[in-house]
Amino acid sequence: MLTKSSTELVRQQNSALVLSALRRRGALAHTEIAEQTGLASATISAITAELERIGAIAKSEHHVQGGRGRPRVLFAPKRDCGYVIVVRISSDLVQYSLADYGGVLLDRFDEARGEDHAGAVVFGRRFAAALERLLERSGIAREQVLAVSISSKGLVAADGARLLWSPVFGKEELDFTDLLGDEWRGRIMLSNETLLVAQALAVQAENKGGALRALAAISLGHSIGLGLARRSRSGEFDVSAPNFGHMLHAASAGLCRCGAHGCVEAAAGFYGILRTAFEVPSDTIPAKFVPLVEMDKIAAGARQGHRMSAYAFRQAGLALGIGISRLISLYEPMPIFVTGPGLRYFDLLQKGMEEGLQQSLQVRLQGMPEVAVAADEQQLVFDGHLNRALTAVDGDIATAGHQAA
Amino acid sequence: MLTKSSTELVRQQNSALVLSALRRRGALAHTEIAEQTGLASATISAITAELERIGAIAKSEHHVQGGRGRPRVLFAPKRDCGYVIVVRISSDLVQYSLADYGGVLLDRFDEARGEDHAGAVVFGRRFAAALERLLERSGIAREQVLAVSISSKGLVAADGARLLWSPVFGKEELDFTDLLGDEWRGRIMLSNETLLVAQALAVQAENKGGALRALAAISLGHSIGLGLARRSRSGEFDVSAPNFGHMLHAASAGLCRCGAHGCVEAAAGFYGILRTAFEVPSDTIPAKFVPLVEMDKIAAGARQGHRMSAYAFRQAGLALGIGISRLISLYEPMPIFVTGPGLRYFDLLQKGMEEGLQQSLQVRLQGMPEVAVAADEQQLVFDGHLNRALTAVDGDIATAGHQAA
DNA sequence: ATTTATTTTCTCGACTGTCGAGAAAAAAGC
DNA sequence: GCTTTTTTCTCGACAGTCGAGAAAATAAAT
Numbered sequence: 001m002l003t004k005s006s007t008e009l010v011r012q013q014n015s016a017l018v019l020s021a022l023r024r025r026g027a028l029a030h031t032e033i034a035e036q037t038g039l040a041s042a043t044i045s046a047i048t049a050e051l052e053r054i055g056a057i058a059k060s061e062h063h064v065q066g067g068r069g070r071p072r073v074l075f076a077p078k079r080d081c082g083y084v085i086v087v088r089i090s091s092d093l094v095q096y097s098l099a100d101y102g103g104v105l106l107d108r109f110d111e112a113r114g115e116d117h118a119g120a121v122v123f124g125r126r127f128a129a130a131l132e133r134l135l136e137r138s139g140i141a142r143e144q145v146l147a148v149s150i151s152s153k154g155l156v157a158a159d160g161a162r163l164l165w166s167p168v169f170g171k172e173e174l175d176f177t178d179l180l181g182d183e184w185r186g187r188i189m190l191s192n193e194t195l196l197v198a199q200a201l202a203v204q205a206e207n208k209g210g211a212l213r214a215l216a217a218i219s220l221g222h223s224i225g226l227g228l229a230r231r232s233r234s235g236e237f238d239v240s241a242p243n244f245g246h247m248l249h250a251a252s253a254g255l256c257r258c259g260a261h262g263c264v265e266a267a268a269g270f271y272g273i274l275r276t277a278f279e280v281p282s283d284t285i286p287a288k289f290v291p292l293v294e295m296d297k298i299a300a301g302a303r304q305g306h307r308m309s310a311y312a313f314r315q316a317g318l319a320l321g322i323g324i325s326r327l328i329s330l331y332e333p334m335p336i337f338v339t340g341p342g343l344r345y346f347d348l349l350q351k352g353m354e355e356g357l358q359q360s361l362q363v364r365l366q367g368m369p370e371v372a373v374a375a376d377e378q379q380l381v382f383d384g385h386l387n388r389a390l391t392a393v394d395g396d397i398a399t400a401g402h403q404a405a
Numbered sequence: 406m407l408t409k410s411s412t413e414l415v416r417q418q419n420s421a422l423v424l425s426a427l428r429r430r431g432a433l434a435h436t437e438i439a440e441q442t443g444l445a446s447a448t449i450s451a452i453t454a455e456l457e458r459i460g461a462i463a464k465s466e467h468h469v470q471g472g473r474g475r476p477r478v479l480f481a482p483k484r485d486c487g488y489v490i491v492v493r494i495s496s497d498l499v500q501y502s503l504a505d506y507g508g509v510l511l512d513r514f515d516e517a518r519g520e521d522h523a524g525a526v527v528f529g530r531r532f533a534a535a536l537e538r539l540l541e542r543s544g545i546a547r548e549q550v551l552a553v554s555i556s557s558k559g560l561v562a563a564d565g566a567r568l569l570w571s572p573v574f575g576k577e578e579l580d581f582t583d584l585l586g587d588e589w590r591g592r593i594m595l596s597n598e599t600l601l602v603a604q605a606l607a608v609q610a611e612n613k614g615g616a617l618r619a620l621a622a623i624s625l626g627h628s629i630g631l632g633l634a635r636r637s638r639s640g641e642f643d644v645s646a647p648n649f650g651h652m653l654h655a656a657s658a659g660l661c662r663c664g665a666h667g668c669v670e671a672a673a674g675f676y677g678i679l680r681t682a683f684e685v686p687s688d689t690i691p692a693k694f695v696p697l698v699e700m701d702k703i704a705a706g707a708r709q710g711h712r713m714s715a716y717a718f719r720q721a722g723l724a725l726g727i728g729i730s731r732l733i734s735l736y737e738p739m740p741i742f743v744t745g746p747g748l749r750y751f752d753l754l755q756k757g758m759e760e761g762l763q764q765s766l767q768v769r770l771q772g773m774p775e776v777a778v779a780a781d782e783q784q785l786v787f788d789g790h791l792n793r794a795l796t797a798v799d800g801d802i803a804t805a806g807h808q809a810a
Numbered sequence: 811a812t813t814t815a816t817t818t819t820c821t822c823g824a825c826t827g828t829c830g831a832g833a834a835a836a837a838a839g840c
Numbered sequence: 841g842c843t844t845t846t847t848t849c850t851c852g853a854c855a856g857t858c859g860a861g862a863a864a865a866t867a868a869a870t
Contacts, residue, residue: 001611001640001641002418002421002422002425002640002641003422003639003640004418004419004422004442004443004444004828005414005415005418005419005828006415006827006828006829006855007412007415007826007827007828007854007855007856007857008828008855008856009410009415010410010411010412010414010415010827010855010856010857011855011856011857013407013409013410014409014410014856014857016407017407017408017409020407029818029819030818030819030820031817031818031819037409038409039409039857039858040857040858040859041818041819041820041858041859042820042821042822042857042858042859042860043856043857043858044819045819045820045821046856046857066867067816067817067866067867068815068816068817068865068866068867068868069815069816069817069818069865069866069867070816070817070818070819070863070864070865070866071817071818071865071866072817072818072819073818073819155767155770158618158737164770164771165766165770171770206406213563232637232638232643233637233643234408234639235406235407235408236406236407238637238638242734242735242736242737243734243735243766243767244734244735246734246765246766246767247730247731247734247735247765248727248730248731248734248764248765250655256766258766259766259769260764260765260766260769261764262764263766322653325652325653326652326653326731326735327735329647329648329649329651329652329653330647330648330649330652330731330732330735330736331647331735332563332647359653359665359666359667360651360652360653360665361570361648361651361661361663361664361665361668362560362648362651364664364665365560365569365570365576366569410857411826411827411856411857411858412825412826412827412828412855412856412857413826413827413857415826415827415828415856416826416827416828419827419828434847434848435847435848435849436846436847436848444828444829445828445829445830446829446830446847446848446849447828447829447830447831447849447850447851448827448828448829449848450848450849450850451827451828470837471838472837472838472845472846473836473837473838473839473844473845473846474836474837474838474844474845474846474847475834475835475836475837475845475846475847475848476836476837476846476847477846477847477848478847478848
């Protein structure tokens with residue numbers, strides 16, 4: 001269904017456009033903004049004046065300039081315009097970060113979550129307390145927080161901020177909007193972790209100027225995550241995190257942590273590899289956690305020619321390759337970025353992956369998708385958080401603009 | 406990347422909105438348009454005046470009215486504003502239709518395509534000649550054709566009108582834009598057949614007022630087609646036709662018509678079912694064509710308790726069910742509409758489908774997707790053609806509007 | 811020191827668009 | 841013929857973008 005437009009919406013969209021240009025390039029002068037956005041100079045004047053009035057951007061003072069002519073005045077997002085909180089939930093710890101509107105990290109601490117398998121309720125309390133602590137340490141008021149961006153592995157509801165299933169909490173549903181209550185003015189966002197990796201990679205690729213249509217990020221670890229970024233008709237990136245790890249691979253993959261049989265993860269997740277390598281029956285209940293050193297040992301064995309270990313990695317690679325072939329059958333060919341702790345075994349997985357990929361019509365018609373490696377997953381996740389949260393905040397500001405009279 | 410907006414774009418969007426309201430509801434009065442679109446009465450006056458000036462809409466004369474007050478004047482798309490040609494390419498025949506801008510069918514004929522396995526070049530000539538014939542029969546000039554909408558089974562390029570792979574022409578790529586040359590003013594659109602079914606079903610659902618997020622259409626026949634309609638962030642339906650039939654199902658499915666092994670189609674397509682029922686080795690080269698009577702015999706056998714026939718349908722259902730479970734793993738849960746000639750065996754497939762679906766985490770978490778039946782595939786395809794073509798034409802008219810001074 | 815050239819920012823009027831209110835139109839009821 | 845009712849049309853206010861040119865501010869030239 002189409003929806004009606006109006007002159008006010010035009011201003012909103014163009015304001016958001018200006019903000020996004022400033023966010024991407026840092027600090028820009030009037031003329032540069034005009035060039036980047038394609039808007040007329042007069043329009044830039046009007047929009048920057050408005051954004052400055054409501055305190056979203058400010059003239060940056062230091063003019064490092066040679067050249068003649070009237071000196072440029074640079075605009076940049078006003079860093080103390082507001083703040084965002086970023087929370088990364090992983091199986092062993094929860095990382096809380098505070099950044100300003102300029103995207104600069106101000107504070108960060110981790111909380112181990114060894115014992116609170118007590119469940120969601122206990123976690124909820126600790127979570128709320130940690131946010132308080134973060135604000136207190138930096139002396140920032142709750143009203144100045146424009147967004148709380150949370151990430152976890154698992155399945156996230158498309159709307160709202162509900163965690164439907166996660167390796168950490170299982171089926172216990174977690175609604176972060178409820179959990180935080182209505183004391184928070186800012187928006188509360190929940191994203192799948194690997195979605196954020198895809199987001200970060202897509203933004204990187206765009207800044208490099210490549211005009212790619214879509215990309216996928218696959219995170220290898222105890223579980224398998226997938227993030228997808230596809231350019232929508234409007235030119236924006238649509239990111240999503242389909243349930244790749246628990247897509248059905250083949251019955252032979254055995255019992256998965258989720259309770260089903262034959263998930264991709266059951267073959268390609270750490271516990272799956274371990275099970276195959278040690279020839280444990282495939283319907284054995286999966287290990288809760290496999291230390292990296294354990295995996296390293298298996299990998300070392302595989303590299304030294306130990307048959308069963310090599311076979312385990314090969315089977316994992318095959319599961320991934322076939323999974324990716326299904327992915328591009330159901331979407332479209334796109335480059336794949338592999339990341340996560342399992343990346344260090346990429347050499348052992350690669351052969352199986354290629355073999356799996358070869359099996360699909362699409363690959364045979366259009367060639368193998370490009371498979372690249374993306375190190376430093378944690379940094380990418382954090383970058384994705386900031387991208388997404390600050391873009392959303394920019395949108396809010398552009399929308400609010402004319403109301404704040 | 407966001408893109409700049411302007412007041413002219415506002416008019417374009419609102420014009421398109423008015424046109425789409427008129428297209429959906431037929432003929433509407435000034436006040437009704439305002440109600441439907443949410444636009445102010447004054448705006449409706451301006452837009453309808455403009456659209457009437459360029460000849461896209463006209464006041465419909467017959468006022469069937471009681472009630473007092475000033476009589477309404479109804480606007481409706483002006484049927485002779487232009488024409489669209491619809492071409493359905495199927496394995497045994499090509500159907501050419503001509504409809505006017507109001508969506509009314511004016512002329513139609515079929516051409517058998519028994520012998521022209523000569524290939525794309527010969528087909529191209531016959532195709533162009535058929536379009537000429539269609540115009541001649543109705544006395545319509547080429548310039549009045551606003552769109553040529555073509556459909557086929559197979560893989561269609563996301564941009565342009567290129568058929569990348571099809572059961573009819575195989576790997577021989579067919580570019581309909583080249584094929585028709587530059588003598589055609591209107592736009593040339595190529596869509597996968599089942600995509601159009603999804604389009605038609607989505608429009609039907611929307612007119613019924615249901616607010617569904619997404620749906621999938623699966624066409625069962627000699628090959629297996631999938632059409633997907635998902636509501637994008639802007640509220641519009643995004644339709645696509647992923648390569649479901651040639652997604653890898655399981656190696657056991659045997660040799661597929663596309664040359665790969667283990668496609669969904671190799672198990673669930675007519676030739677796959679036939680192969681299993683007759684216990685032909687699964688790497689036998691698939692039958693080019695299986696007559697429906699042949700399939701009916703196998704189905705009759707299955708219904709009377711013939712083991713191997715029942716097994717064949719069950720395996721086909723299983724392949725579909727597992728395929729759908731992968732689909733909703735990689736997208737989201739959505740209702741499934743089954744259509745196509747294979748629909749008549751739905752009773753035999755159903756059990757296997759449900760079994761396959763049960764295996765995924767998502768189904769276990771969120772329940773079975775609704776599986777419904779959509780009869781009359783050909784009508785749906787035609788409706789989808791008109792929907793898509795006329796919507797595109799409406800967009801063109803809204804865009805052109807202010808230029809045609 | 812003054813002038814000139816250059817570059818950037820700002821401002822003004824024209825244009826396009828939407829909206830609300832009320833005038834005008836056209837039919838039915840009295 | 842007058843009133844009531846309903847719909848359409850029109851007018852002025854307001855919001856936004858754009859192009860052109862004025863104004864500002866500096867470096868180089870004289």
